[in-house]
Amino acid sequence: MYFRCIELLESRGVKIDDIVECVAYLQKGYDLSSTAVMREAVENVIRKREVQHAIITGVYLDMATERKEIKDDYLYHILASDYSLYGVDEVLAYGICNLYGSIALTNFGYIDKDKPCIIKSLNSKVDGVCNTFLDDIVGAIAASAASRIAHGVKIL
Amino acid sequence: MYFRCIELLESRGVKIDDIVECVAYLQKGYDLSSTAVMREAVENVIRKREVQHAIITGVYLDMATERKEIKDDYLYHILASDYSLYGVDEVLAYGICNLYGSIALTNFGYIDKDKPCIIKSLNSKVDGVCNTFLDDIVGAIAASAASRIAHGVKIL
Amino acid sequence: MYFRCIELLESRGVKIDDIVECVAYLQKGYDLSSTAVMREAVENVIRKREVQHAIITGVYLDMATERKEIKDDYLYHILASDYSLYGVDEVLAYGICNLYGSIALTNFGYIDKDKPCIIKSLNSKVDGVCNTFLDDIVGAIAASAASRIAHGVKIL
Amino acid sequence: MYFRCIELLESRGVKIDDIVECVAYLQKGYDLSSTAVMREAVENVIRKREVQHAIITGVYLDMATERKEIKDDYLYHILASDYSLYGVDEVLAYGICNLYGSIALTNFGYIDKDKPCIIKSLNSKVDGVCNTFLDDIVGAIAASAASRIAHGVKIL
Numbered sequence: 001m002y003f004r005c006i007e008l009l010e011s012r013g014v015k016i017d018d019i020v021e022c023v024a025y026l027q028k029g030y031d032l033s034s035t036a037v038m039r040e041a042v043e044n045v046i047r048k049r050e051v052q053h054a055i056i057t058g059v060y061l062d063m064a065t066e067r068k069e070i071k072d073d074y075l076y077h078i079l080a081s082d083y084s085l086y087g088v089d090e091v092l093a094y095g096i097c098n099l100y101g102s103i104a105l106t107n108f109g110y111i112d113k114d115k116p117c118i119i120k121s122l123n124s125k126v127d128g129v130c131n132t133f134l135d136d137i138v139g140a141i142a143a144s145a146a147s148r149i150a151h152g153v154k155i156l
Numbered sequence: 157m158y159f160r161c162i163e164l165l166e167s168r169g170v171k172i173d174d175i176v177e178c179v180a181y182l183q184k185g186y187d188l189s190s191t192a193v194m195r196e197a198v199e200n201v202i203r204k205r206e207v208q209h210a211i212i213t214g215v216y217l218d219m220a221t222e223r224k225e226i227k228d229d230y231l232y233h234i235l236a237s238d239y240s241l242y243g244v245d246e247v248l249a250y251g252i253c254n255l256y257g258s259i260a261l262t263n264f265g266y267i268d269k270d271k272p273c274i275i276k277s278l279n280s281k282v283d284g285v286c287n288t289f290l291d292d293i294v295g296a297i298a299a300s301a302a303s304r305i306a307h308g309v310k311i312l
Numbered sequence: 313m314y315f316r317c318i319e320l321l322e323s324r325g326v327k328i329d330d331i332v333e334c335v336a337y338l339q340k341g342y343d344l345s346s347t348a349v350m351r352e353a354v355e356n357v358i359r360k361r362e363v364q365h366a367i368i369t370g371v372y373l374d375m376a377t378e379r380k381e382i383k384d385d386y387l388y389h390i391l392a393s394d395y396s397l398y399g400v401d402e403v404l405a406y407g408i409c410n411l412y413g414s415i416a417l418t419n420f421g422y423i424d425k426d427k428p429c430i431i432k433s434l435n436s437k438v439d440g441v442c443n444t445f446l447d448d449i450v451g452a453i454a455a456s457a458a459s460r461i462a463h464g465v466k467i468l
Numbered sequence: 469m470y471f472r473c474i475e476l477l478e479s480r481g482v483k484i485d486d487i488v489e490c491v492a493y494l495q496k497g498y499d500l501s502s503t504a505v506m507r508e509a510v511e512n513v514i515r516k517r518e519v520q521h522a523i524i525t526g527v528y529l530d531m532a533t534e535r536k537e538i539k540d541d542y543l544y545h546i547l548a549s550d551y552s553l554y555g556v557d558e559v560l561a562y563g564i565c566n567l568y569g570s571i572a573l574t575n576f577g578y579i580d581k582d583k584p585c586i587i588k589s590l591n592s593k594v595d596g597v598c599n600t601f602l603d604d605i606v607g608a609i610a611a612s613a614a615s616r617i618a619h620g621v622k623i624l
Contacts, residue, residue: 049243069220091248094247109573109575110578151553243414254566258403261421263425269422365546366556390521407559
């Protein structure tokens with residue numbers, strides 16, 4: 001399942017390194033971890049079953065929207081337009097962050113407003129492309145990985 | 157959108173009165189509210205935008221599963237079998253309950269384990285039928301309505 | 313800090329074995345894990361920093377209430393009477409459960425309504441005793457440990 | 469209870485207008501609401517019972533820390549130093565934000581990282597002053613009020 005998720009993210013234009021960049025962004029002002037440590041944290045988050053389920057569910061909805069397979073008209077328009085009050089995408093993202101504690105939630109809120117690195121390009125509206133869930137999922141993985149590192153560093 | 161949600165729930169076999177029954181179940185041991193009060197509380201919950209979004213998203217995934225439209229094999233099998241460790245269905249449900257405070261969350265946990273009234277029949281596995289999201293959404297609406305009433309009664 | 317928490321719980325009448333009993337209660341209907349496995353899961357949960365912080369904060373508030381040190385009258389009466397709409401105790405408990413995913417949240421809701429084993433006696437009102445936070449914390453630890461086991465068992 | 473909370477906040481140096489300023493900060497880039505609308509939203513949030521309970525509990529812990537009444541040494545040092553991995557303060561804040569949906573959570577994460585307006589001064593460490601809980605509570609109220617407005621504006 002882990003490799004399936006990595007594959008799925010890559011097919012949507014998101015590489016592990018893109019998420020690592022977001023983690024680095026969140027660490028500005030703190031001691032920056034090495035890329036290897038950040039990468040390991042990101043991989044670790046993606047290994048968690050609940051995270052994997054969020055990924056395959058969210059990315060499926062994005063892709064079904066692009067393929068115009070969503071037969072519910074309301075839902076199709078909400079997803080295709082990334083309607084700002086939709087909220088289910090963030091609910092999925094919080095389902096990920098909650099597993100990593102309050103620092104992850106705070107990180108997510110920050111990244112979701114600032115939209116750094118790959119999250120910015122995922123957010124730019126391009127005709128025929130739907131990343132309504134993906135941008136939040138990527139943000140949640142980065143926020144969770146950064147929280148994992150924060151807890152780890154201070155423990156030692 | 158409210159009527160669309162009511163319609164959608166009815167098309168999946170869930171009437172407002174079925175949810176009211178779940179609310180009554182949650183009130184056992186407390187002063188039972190009148191049916192009118194419980195019904196109003198349920199309708200009120202369904203009027204909330206975030207609740208409506210959870211309903212149309214979850215029910216769509218259930219229906220797409222029944223129609224075998226889910227092109228992701230992993231996701232299809234998870235949804236079709238109501239895999240017990242899936243969790244995204246509960247994450248959506250908690251997205252609803254969170255809006256109604258900690259009593260709603262506790263109520264949901266209880267109803268999700270006990271599976272009273274309509275929730276039981278939604279949960280019984282029938283070939284070709286998928287209610288993976290619906291049972292949790294109905295439980296969350298009932299739990300939230302009961303929490304609304306609990307807060308209301310004690311305020312006065 | 314781990315030992316400090318164990319000590320604190322014991323000073324309030326809660327032994328690890330009492331929490332293990334609650335875990336066993338939550339596993340009814342599933343394959344019951346061995347006591348050693350459940351005990352390890354409980355200890356593991358208590359080793360988590362955010363859980364430790366919830367324990368020392370909640371137990372402190374309970375003890376300060378018993379010692380009548382709470383100088384805010386509103387707060388004192390709420391805590392001393394375990395006011396049913398207070399909610400901050402459950403919010404702390406959910407802060408624990410969230411770290412263990414949606415199964416932990418559901419388990420907590422169930423245990424909080426049913427109040428099995430030690431949770432029942434923690435809940436019985438005794439003059440001069442305040443366990444407003446403790447019962448929810450114990451329930452949250454048990455719910456989280458049971459969730460940990462559920463995820464672990466199914467992975468293998 | 470509402471007036472008790474307003475009083476309590478003021479006694480800690482936080483006026484409604486300070487929170488309104490934070491709401492305005494969160495609205496940058498959107499249509500700015502009138503001060504009257506923002507003020508009403510803030511007051512509305514503080515009228516919610518679960519919010520009031522978070523306020524009196526958090527502010528009590530801050531004040532008890534300043535008065536050196538916290539008899540648990542671990543907890544005292546955590547609170548007096550505003551230990552960055554404590555997390556219970558954010559858990560209380562999320563207990564508020566959750567009531568206002570995912571936009572409130574995102575707003576909170578943003579405000580908690582950026583620390584605008586009064587939140588900045590609450591955060592600056594001054595000898596003998598403890599605002600460990602207060603800064604998060606103020607942030608949560610502002611984030612929730614801004615979310616309330618966002619939902620309201622788009623509905624009409």
